[in-house]
Amino acid sequence: MNIVLLDPRQTLSEVWSITSTRQLAHLRTHLNVQVGDRLKVGIREGQRYLTEVLMVSDSVIQVKPIQTEPVPAKLPVTLIVAMPRPKVLRRLIMDSVTIGVEKIVLLHSYRVDKSYWQTPFLQQIDQYVTLGLEQAGDTVAPKIEIYKRFKPFVEDVLPTWITAERPAYVAHPYADISMPNAITHACTLLIGPEGGFIPYEIELLEKNGCQAVSLGNRILRTETAISYILGRLFT
Amino acid sequence: MNIVLLDPRQTLSEVWSITSTRQLAHLRTHLNVQVGDRLKVGIREGQRYLTEVLMVSDSVIQVKPIQTEPVPAKLPVTLIVAMPRPKVLRRLIMDSVTIGVEKIVLLHSYRVDKSYWQTPFLQQIDQYVTLGLEQAGDTVAPKIEIYKRFKPFVEDVLPTWITAERPAYVAHPYADISMPNAITHACTLLIGPEGGFIPYEIELLEKNGCQAVSLGNRILRTETAISYILGRLFT
Structure with a gap:
């Protein structure tokens, strides 16, 4: 997992919440994500962003987009x-x-x-x-x-x-x-x-x-x- | 399995015997090998042959080499x-x-x-x-x-x-x-x-x-x- 893919509906507010069990498990176990870390997040069928981690709990990781990144060409x-x-x-x-x-x-x-x-x-x-x-x-x-x-x-x-x-x-x-x-x-x-x-x-x-x-x-x-x-x- | 690999010791006589359980299962289940069929057989670290199937039983398939075939280059x-x-x-x-x-x-x-x-x-x-x-x-x-x-x-x-x-x-x-x-x-x-x-x-x-x-x-x-x-x- 080199980016976290979110549904567009999860990215309507200024702060985005990652709540999928699979994604949370990966972010905790493999990346040991902490508040302040940078995280690559993509919106399905949309843009890709570098984000900052604002909050980490058992059921949610919240991030804020900092800047866009290029989506690789097909x-x-x-x-x-x-x-x-x-x-x-x-x-x-x-x-x-x-x-x-x-x-x-x-x-x-x-x-x-x-x-x-x-x-x-x-x-x-x-x-x-x-x-x-x-x-x-x-x-x-x-x-x-x-x-x-x-x-x-x-x-x-x-x-x-x-x-x-x-x-x-x-x-x-x-x-x-x-x-x-x-x-x-x-x-x-x-x-x-x-x-x-x-x-x-x-x-x-x-x-x-x-x-x-x-x-x-x-x-x-x-x-x-x-x-x-x-x-x-x-x- | 596109050839059957045999140990050189299995190919010392004129007729070669395929006895490996794995190879026999594949030849029967996937290829439904019958007497008279042509079968590609390779000798480990050696030549590759087109062979003819001489005998099919539960525990052995016997083949006879007909002609050599090129071994693909590395x-x-x-x-x-x-x-x-x-x-x-x-x-x-x-x-x-x-x-x-x-x-x-x-x-x-x-x-x-x-x-x-x-x-x-x-x-x-x-x-x-x-x-x-x-x-x-x-x-x-x-x-x-x-x-x-x-x-x-x-x-x-x-x-x-x-x-x-x-x-x-x-x-x-x-x-x-x-x-x-x-x-x-x-x-x-x-x-x-x-x-x-x-x-x-x-x-x-x-x-x-x-x-x-x-x-x-x-x-x-x-x-x-x-x-x-x-x-x-x-x-």
Whole structure:
């Protein structure tokens, strides 16, 4: 937690109150916050501030904003991932938010176990988004969309997101072309499930404007691949 | 698991026997392996083969090598990380091995909790290395070294690893220079603990030949940062 995220409604008066059990526990245990300390606080979907701690009690920490701080920019990327196992989903959302992905799409695919869509984690995505933003020092949540039908998404939705200035890359171990690096334009990035997209899916993606690109001859786990590729794409 | 790793002693005869409970469970449950199937098998520290499955029983799967396959090259990088929390250590080792790090060093640092060095996970590192290699399709384990004293390591060991052709970069949020990208030479990469290296440590690292470089204004978790930086450094 590198900033404390507050709801705009918590920041209407001159003095702001931090009351979330999770945030209070972290501020006490890890940071041992004391009156007079400086604390970074962000308003969800809004500004980021350096604040001064005015009061510390068991149930509340009160702070006063001193000055604004820049909110880190997002990466101009839409990340489309085949729905992962529930345990992976949690880390994947947090990491993608922390790295600064603009929009995250969870997509069904042939090798995605249908039971993954039943996970209670899907109802808790907003919590992982918050954790990712607090880790990064960001205040603005990415858009998150869910498409449970592969073909209609790839044929009807995806093509409207692709332009010459905003290409779409699908990571595919058997592609001849390498994943680009240090690009200076926006893009859409597609990551398959464990075991990869099936040939039919790769064909359909290519037919609808995606470029299949390879990451070399090592096969990475989904969540590792996402950080690895985003680090490579943008500098 | 994208290859099955065998000990050289398991591959002395013409027919090789897979007997590990973990490997058998994966081959049955996830791949539903049958007689006649092709299976990728690697010999630890040795060659990688395409094999044919000859026999499947409850306690053994027997295969016969058909042809050799290339073992993926390593990245020319030594990764030095401040010892992470036990849960993170496991993923960090697996991911670094999968991505192809040549050598991994676990280092003490001021913000590393001393209790982390007591974790039983340290005795199980070889298991995580195996999982990482099997994920990547690699057969060669990286070197892993442990240094529990920061200053003697940085003053006496680290400088012998640094040359003009093999620089050392330490990720530091407050550095003026950016982390390089798409380098074509070997390097050493240092990643601090949660909360970062303290100023004294950064100074000592710089005095001993490291270059402090920044990743921009987002603060990533250790394991996310490693994949992100390695993707950025090498193409």
